[in-house]
Amino acid sequence: MDDARPEWEPEIDVSAAWAAELFGGRFAHVAPLATGWDNTVFLADGTWVLRFPRRRIAVPGVEREIALLPRLAAVLPLPVPVPEIVGRPSDAFPWPFFGARLLPGRELAESGLPDALRTPAAASVGSFLRALHAPDLAAALGARLPVDPFRRGDPSVRAPMARERLDRLASRGLYEPDAAVADLLAAGARSGPSDARLVVAHGDLHMRHLLVGPDGRAAGVIDWGDLCRADAAVDLSLAYAGFQGAARDALLAAYGPVSPATELRARVAAVSLCATLAEYAAATGRARLRDESLAGLRRSVS
Template identity: 60%
Template structure:
């Protein structure tokens, strides 16, 4: 689900301001959408910013857990219908949209459930990620098409897609944040310090952000947001709460966190050339995202995600 790990706070960053229950969700959905009145509701997944519930066994409803997630929910509602027919992997398309009310103060939406399991849950060996890498690269090539960015700017309201609002393509900023998180992981005994990673982050503090023209980016593409089918192929991309215009490096971080060796080569071959400053920014962001996911996983008892996130830190500098 949407990970928004962008700075320390007194409480865990994923602590909800408001948590929806199955009973409350059933009442809200039934009130707004009569065709779903009385449908079964069960918890499907929980992330940093949203709780996802399965309704009637076929619709995934996303309810914000924190006020900071609300702009992203509105971006999803606006942008996903435009993006879905233009990319080669399934993405959720809002079919049911609920506006704020006295019963629930934030917007929420539901779409047909995309079948599949998170890459972080499947955890195929790196050698089995070659075909997946090619499929992911083709998806990102379509998403990052400058023509799609131009169409989105024409079709969506002004400001509907902000330009890198979290400065994820800024390697100097992300390197400092990644180092802080890795220090905490090392102090807790969760991560064994890697001098090569630490030297890389130290050097990155002097790097500038890429200066390419912004394209449509998922904005938070990591191993929880790429779905796989039973055969290990890409089955969909979920959790678009950070969709924005940004340098492609923001999404290409997945090439370094989720793939290595032949898998990464397949992804980049399907995607196309990436300038050196984009590669650097993508690698730095990959370290940051993996460190953030590792902190979250360690604190919430998600051992599989923890293992995948720590493996991702190790992949970043691998050939």
């Protein structure tokens, strides 16, 4: 990683005033809500979420969200954003963007929900992933989706990347090297490509993208820019990064059987995601996300 240019640095950084202008002044109040690597998000009039790509690499993902989220919303058991107001590329802004109704809830990463109280959310995630990964959905939508473009389901790719990030975190005193994590990554690096069937996958399902309500129940799944076809392990990584003990058992019971090979790939993907999030959070001053990501590393090998 080039320290002079972080991976998440925006190519276009939309302001609240610019966002309001691009939506034609239809909203009385537009305020920043969240930022990530690829998108900037605003809250409009307390009920709408306005989503803009920050980097060109995110544009195909926004186009898939606009095209496919209405279809997914109709068949999934948890709410997902539905683009209702779509902005097309123009001289005013070169990429597509959209507005969707606000989903209630907070990111799991920001919720402070203790592990012991995560079982209801976990069970809902298991049912959600069972529906998302259903063969008939892959048959209906698969031809419109890329195949795991970032190779998140290939532990021989993700394990070395995770080791590099963990080394950087350790050098900053943010991570105490863990033999169990090292052993898992070594096993992942030795494994071959998966021959599992491909499913419709969220593609980037982690603690920021699962919303939970005040009662601790799952309230929605957001940020579908990495929607793709992939090994189910890519999404099942959340079972290991976000949950443990009874909560993880509830998720897997609702989802269905997971083979040892899929579990290995999911655990490696979980470590890779948590290392990435921890590094990003530390660099951008997001203490809760940093702590949740480091906890996710421990859960991933529990």
